[in-house]
Amino acid sequence: MRIETDEPEEIQLNMTAMIDIVFQLLIFFIMTFKVVAQEGDFNIKMPLASQSTEQLEFEEPPELIRIMLRSGGQGKINTINVDDDIQAQTFGPSETMFAELTDYIERKLAADGDPESTEDTEVEFDIDFDLKYSYTVKAIDAVSGKVVNGKTKKLIGKVKFKNSANDG
């Protein structure tokens, strides 16, 4: 005689197909994964020549600091010349010339005494054609701010290149 039990039958799902797909997905993502270094931007505004003259009629022009980056051959930097219409200075050639440039910008903004001077001051770079781009970025870095004890101190936010790119 057959004895009936009250226990319900255990329903078992077949997981094999799902696990197969899941593993294939996992392998796909692992194979296509690339560790990429974080990238950042320096924003530069390069208004068109006609537009910039129109704007000058209505807006007060920002205080301009001209920075000339001079190449010393093989694309390496030789000197940094700074002219802010009051005084002209030359930094380098030395290892610390970019730090000196940062100190100069910091001193200048502090001397203005205006907390908004970081917004009202603009830097125009005049760069030798063959100077390596990494030095240009270093110079932009130097005028944009400095890192003190892990905190960023912002200096000048407005950066532009001199429009005439001589073909060197």
Place this chain on the structure above:
Amino acid sequence: MDGISKYAMKFNKKQQSKVLEGDLTPMIDMTFQLIAFFMLLINFSEVDRAEEISLPVSELAVPPDGRPDYQIILNLEPGGNVIFEGQRIENINVMGPILNQEVSNAERENVAAADIAVVIRSHADSPTGLVQKLISKCQDSELQSFSLRVKEYVNQ
């Protein structure tokens, strides 16, 4: 008595055969978490960034906040070749028609030329003059907003 105990032993030994099943739940949980992790980090915009470009390093560059309405990414090699959308253009001077095409594409999406973000990914060893030349070419196509892309400096 001996005979009874002999049969009892036989009944005790009889066992039901069972299918051995490992508990797969933790493994599946982990696998799904791994898939979610890789899905979130995967970057399909590889066409825009040329791997051969070694960007200069900067401490102060700000990571871009969000994607602009329309952007053009120009990769500049030290020799002056421009890589745009996976295509290598060997002379900056022939960039004009390509940029004009991009500007008209953006206008079709109601983005003005002045609002197009031009991202310049130049190799660290490229002459800066070439970067300026590229910017100048972009300006000829009414482009005004430029970003110089750099690699973030990681303090070891």
